[in-house]
Each structure stands twice: as C-alpha cells, then as structure tokens.
Amino acid sequence: MDWLERSWRPVLLLVACLAVWQLVTTTGLIAPYLVPSPAATLDVLVEKQAYIWHHTWVTTYETVLGFLIAAVVGVLAAVAMVYSATIEKTLYPILLFAQVVPKIAIAPLFVVWLGFGLVPKVLVAVLIAFFPVVISMVTGLKSVDTEMLELASTMGGGPLKTFVKIRFPASLPHLFAGLKVAVTLAVTGAVVGEFVGANEGLGFVILQANGNIDTPMLFAGLIVMSLVGVLLFVLLELAERFMLPWHVSRRTSAVTTTI
C-alpha cells in the first residue's frame, strides 16, 4: 500500500512523542499544571466535546471563508498583473509592502473598526493567506513556454482561449503549491483574529483556558486547531490529485508529503 509506505515513519515518530509525553507526565518529571498527561487531554476532548465542536466549527468557518476569499482575490489580482504591466507596476510594490506589515499587529485595529464578529477574523485570514496565492499564481502564469504562446497566436484563438486552454491550466501546479501554504496560514490568521477579541472560536478557547490555567483544555485546543489545518491541507492535496493527475503522477512521493 502506497499510503502505508509513506505514512509509517511519521506515525512512528508521533507515537514515540506521545510515549515520551506520557512518560514525563506520569513520572511526575513535569508538574501536571504545566504539561497535562495525554490521558487528561483526551478526557477533556471527550468530556467537553460539544463545547470544543462548537468553537472548532467557528474557527473552521472563519478559516475556510478567509481562504476562499484570498484564493479568488489572489488569482484575480495575479491575472490582472500578468496581463497588464501598468497594473503590475502599480500593485506589486503595494502588495510587497502589505506583506511586510505584520498582519498580527493590524488585528487589533480591525477589532476597533469592525467589532468582535466574524468579519475581522476573516479579514486577518484573508490578509495572511492572500500573498502566497498571488505570488504562486503570477509565477504559474509566467511559467508558460513562450513558444507555446507563439504557437497559440498562430492558431488564432485570441487571448481568452489562450488563457482558458493554455495559460490557466499550465499555472495550476504553481497555484496549488501556493494554496497549500495559504490554507495553513489562514488557520493562523483566524486564530490571531480571535486572540485580539472574540467570544467564540478556538483562539477564544485557548485564551480562556490560559486565564484559568486549564492546561488540559489548552492542549486540547492546540491539538484540534492543528488537526483543522492538517485536514484542510489534505483536502487540497486530494483536490490537486483529482484536478492535476498529470502533474501529481510526475512528482516523487517524497515531494508529495512535504509542504
């Protein structure tokens, strides 16, 4: 089995980490209020599952919404920049500057402007996830063979057909690489948005647990948050496999499992 061959190593490492975790907590090497045991963490995950589910759903919703907006806007911006030198010259420096500004530092401002609801979280997620999408899409669109484009112009299909049949599909492998980075960043964005002001979501759960020195809940929140990121990443990989079988089949499996 291909997936078994690829996954036994990381699974083994994970099991080893869990064993060490169990060991240091049960031997009392580290106090339970600092690091809870795996069992205690699991207890919280099971007992408070309704509570955790609710907040996980909120964070996932914010993340996916932010990611989708970033993907659409990012792709459109990239297309505009590749097709118009003027737009590229105007937009690119601003994009670069926007990327340099620490988005985490802007988050509080969004709360002031937009309140404690959904919008500021989605906005932070969009801002963080947007950049890798634009960069990868621009690279993808520019990676098309000049000879292929010259051929297209002798075929007389016009710019729209050339885009739909040649340029866009050719850019998809690059785009997917960017989307995979973007989706993991979007989770961070949503949680940061929740940190600065929220009454729901996993960021809120973690802040509350932090205030109560409830480390099992803190750990539970962290684990669930990571799982959300992993799940979204895997979904994108599956989408890539489905949409670009010609590309995925050409990569070695080592590349497939790394980000």
Add this chain to the structure above:
Amino acid sequence: MTVTVGTAAVEIDSVAVHFRSKKIDVTALREVSLDVAPGEFVSIVGPSGCGKSTLLKLVSGLLKPSSGKVRLLGDVVTGPRHDIGYVFQRAALLEWRSARRNILLQAEMRGMPDAGKRADELIEMTGLRGFEDALPHELSGGMQQRVALCRALLHRPRVLLMDEPFGALDALTREQMNVELHRIWRETGTTVLLVTHSIAESVYLSNRVVVMTPRPGAVQEIIDVDLPVERDYSETMALPKFSTAAAHIRELLGASMRP
C-alpha cells in the same frame, strides 16, 4: 484574401531585422531576399546566431521586419498569420493533454468543427496509432515531435515552418523522421521552410538549400538539389549528387566561419 495563381508561397523582399536593447544594437538579418514556390521544400542552414529562426518568425508574422517586406501566399505579413503550421525544436506540448488532444488543440483554438477524423488520419500517417491517449511525458522525444507535427498539419496549412524540429533527437530517430517528413511533404504538397543545422538533413529533404552567412545574416548562396522525388535514405546518401551538394554546403559554411 486573394491569391494569384503562380505567385510565390513565400516572398521575402530585402528584409532586415535589428534588435535594440538598452545596451546594444544587434543586427540579426541584413538584406535577405528569398522566394519560395508553392509546394517547394526549402531548407535554411547557417552558423548559429545567423538569424535562421528570425527568418521563420518573420514569415509567420510573430516578428516584424525593421525594413523590407514579407509576403505569405500573396499577402503582406503584418501580424501573426493563422494560415501556417509551426513546429519548434521543443515539441511544446501541453503536459495535461493526451497526444490526440494536443493535436486537436489546433482545432479548438481555431473553432474548427469535426477535426477528429483529420486528427486520426494524421495519427495514422505519422505512426502515432496506439499512442493517442498517452500523455507527453510518456512519449519519447521522437513521438512528441510527431505529435507537434500532426498539430501543425491539422488545419492543412499551405505553408509549414519548421525550426530545428529534429535538433533534440538522436541520430537514428532523426533519420527516420527525415524519411517520414519527406513522405508527408510529398503526400500533402505543403510548402515547407525548414531551419536546420544538419547538412545531410537539408540536402536529403529539400528542393533548394539556402546557406546563410554568420551574423548579421544574409543569403550566401542558394543551392539547387536535384534528387529523385522518391528517395530511399541510404541510397540517396550514396548518390554522387548528394555528396557533391553536401560537400559544397560544408565548404560554404566552413568558408564563412573563417575570419
């Protein structure tokens, strides 16, 4: 579009090309004139950088001459022409399309209906039968180039431009492709303009061979090759006419490379 019977398929009339970059001005072609009759097979040989490829781009309209005029099928070339077929050194195939769908790209870009039958004919003619559904990376270099040739011939262009089409192939495959190209040329009656580095290839395939000078390129001499229409490869190679022509071209190229 009006084409007067008897006019040349391609008329290159004292054309010059200068490239201007920030640092240097390069003259790629100075004063080139050449007429190619309908149905004729003309090869262009010359030292690297003498502007052979530039000449093909001028004929296709992908490039505009700095001075002089190019006429294709009786009309002055002002922009990319759609009534030609183009084959590059690299096959320039779309990775995500099967061989057959790569050939049909030509039809899709042009909005040509019912091109499937024509594609199958060409697949048969070039020996691609059985490889229709293979993706480009599953094909050998020679097979990929056959696909590119089929794509270039799909719309029955009256002029076929080939820029070092077999330059990346091994010697044996190249000979096979030469034999096939010659047969296809006889069967289709297309006018062919071929750029090549191989003297043997140029003599074997052509009615006339144009020998160019080093950059800035100009026509050094045009050699009439008077070989039988039906040509067996090894028999042709052994003909005194063949070796005389080849030796003459080699001498011209050698002479032009001397300081």
